[in-house]
Amino acid sequence: MPSTPPPAPQTRPTTARRELTDSPYLAAARGGTPARLPVWFMRQAGRSLPEYRALREGTSMLDACFDPEMLAEITMQPVRRHDVDAAILFSDIVVPLKAAGVDIEIVPGTGPVVASPIRTAADVAALPELSPDQVGAVADGVRLLVERLGRTPLIGFAGAPFTLASYLIEGGPSRNHEHTKSLMHSEPEVWHALAGKLAKIARTFLIAQLDAGVDAVQLFDSWAGALSPRDYREFVLPHSTSVLGAVGEYGVPRTHFGVGTGELLTAMRDAGADVVGVDWRLPLDEAVRRLSTPDGPVPVVQGNLDPALLFASWPVIEAEVRRIADEGRTAGGHIVNLGHGVLPGTDPEVLTRVVRLVHELRP
Numbered sequence: 001m002p003s004t005p006p007p008a009p010q011t012r013p014t015t016a017r018r019e020l021t022d023s024p025y026l027a028a029a030r031g032g033t034p035a036r037l038p039v040w041f042m043r044q045a046g047r048s049l050p051e052y053r054a055l056r057e058g059t060s061m062l063d064a065c066f067d068p069e070m071l072a073e074i075t076m077q078p079v080r081r082h083d084v085d086a087a088i089l090f091s092d093i094v095v096p097l098k099a100a101g102v103d104i105e106i107v108p109g110t111g112p113v114v115a116s117p118i119r120t121a122a123d124v125a126a127l128p129e130l131s132p133d134q135v136g137a138v139a140d141g142v143r144l145l146v147e148r149l150g151r152t153p154l155i156g157f158a159g160a161p162f163t164l165a166s167y168l169i170e171g172g173p174s175r176n177h178e179h180t181k182s183l184m185h186s187e188p189e190v191w192h193a194l195a196g197k198l199a200k201i202a203r204t205f206l207i208a209q210l211d212a213g214v215d216a217v218q219l220f221d222s223w224a225g226a227l228s229p230r231d232y233r234e235f236v237l238p239h240s241t242s243v244l245g246a247v248g249e250y251g252v253p254r255t256h257f258g259v260g261t262g263e264l265l266t267a268m269r270d271a272g273a274d275v276v277g278v279d280w281r282l283p284l285d286e287a288v289r290r291l292s293t294p295d296g297p298v299p300v301v302q303g304n305l306d307p308a309l310l311f312a313s314w315p316v317i318e319a320e321v322r323r324i325a326d327e328g329r330t331a332g333g334h335i336v337n338l339g340h341g342v343l344p345g346t347d348p349e350v351l352t353r354v355v356r357l358v359h360e361l362r363p
């Protein structure tokens with residue numbers, strides 16, 4: 001049975017985008033009927049794969065992200081190994097900041113670390129803009145991938161303004177986001193100036209990927225779940241809306257994801273998402289209920305297996321996958337994924353087995 005997406009929305013005439021009408025991922029993302037239940041994994045490319053560790057040996061994370069051949073090969077590795085229904089570009093949310101000239105590194109085992117945190121109006125004014133040629137290596141990698149992926153769609157991505165701002169303001173990963181929240185409330189004009197600049201960087205990064213040929217995009221607002229719905233709507237929603245809105249004319253599915261965002265799902269949808277990512281804290285059928293509107297289409301969701309449960313015995317994992325697929329049938333489309341990224345110690349054989357199981361289930 002071929003996938004039957006609804007008529008493709010108007011796409012930008014300047015891009016030579018692949019059609020991929022048979023893609024289960026794209027069909028589900030557009031609320032159509034996929035030929036099989038689609039599955040891919042956030043962080044599917046990376047440390048769970050021995051072939052990844054071998055290729056990355058001696059190259060820093062960010063150097064790998066600016067090497068078109070290497071980023072293309074790492075992106076392909078999980079597609080070859082697991083038969084997932086989508087590839088995600090091997091990159092990082094801080095790549096456009098690094099490209100623009102921000103002094104930022106990815107410290108193994110820690111995450112992004114910034115040399116001088118941004119906390120004042122002057123710091124915000126000094127934050128550089130991103131020009132598309134500064135991410136030319138990423139665009140080159142996307143062009144290689146579009147040639148090499150065959151019928152598998154490629155998901156491009158960017159970090160959303162709030163999550164990027166948190167790294168820049170805190171100086172690194174943060175549990176409580178205290179400097180970020182305090183800046184937001186104490187100096188809202190400084191906050192909005194920063195979030196506005198980060199939204200522009202995210203737009204430029206996504207448009208560079210879309211012009212090079214990515215088939216879908218995902219906006220990662222990983223840490224948005226730390227915010228109340230009221231603060232999210234006031235301080236974050238306008239900026240994420242400007243990112244998702246700016247790529248709307250490409251006509252590709254837009255997914256919006258965060259961790260612990262059960263109370264923010266409708267706001268994240270309102271930012272302009274076609275697909276809403278859900279973590280394991282909320283059952284998918286409850287997420288669908290929260291996202292449903294009286295006259296809108298039935299919501300499309302992505303998720304939501306707990307990545308920690310990939311360490312459990314197979315019968316536990318199988319039962320979880322079946323339950324999630326059942327709960328996902330209440331949606332207008334369901335893309336099976338984890339509720340957050342693959343954990344480094346995950347057995348890659350388990351991921352392959354999950355893909356095989358998902359593909360046996362009724363969409």
Ligand SMILES: Cc1c2[nH]c(c1CCC(=O)O)Cc1[nH]c(c(CCC(=O)O)c1C)Cc1[nH]c(c(CCC(=O)O)c1C)Cc1[nH]c(c(C)c1CCC(=O)O)C2
Nearest residue numbers: 042043044045046090091092093108109110111220222341
């Ligand atoms: C918050 C965030 C970051 N980066 C990203 C997010 C949003 C998604 C999420 O919430 O997990 C996005 C990201 N980062 C990476 C990808 C690649 C594509 C994929 O999903 O496979 C994607 C989509 C590669 C990576 N990004 C990173 C790695 C590990 C670095 C390595 O392999 O040496 C990979 C494969 C580093 C990174 N970069 C970041 C963190 C927290 C870390 C982990 C630090 C660590 O544990 O070492 C920031």
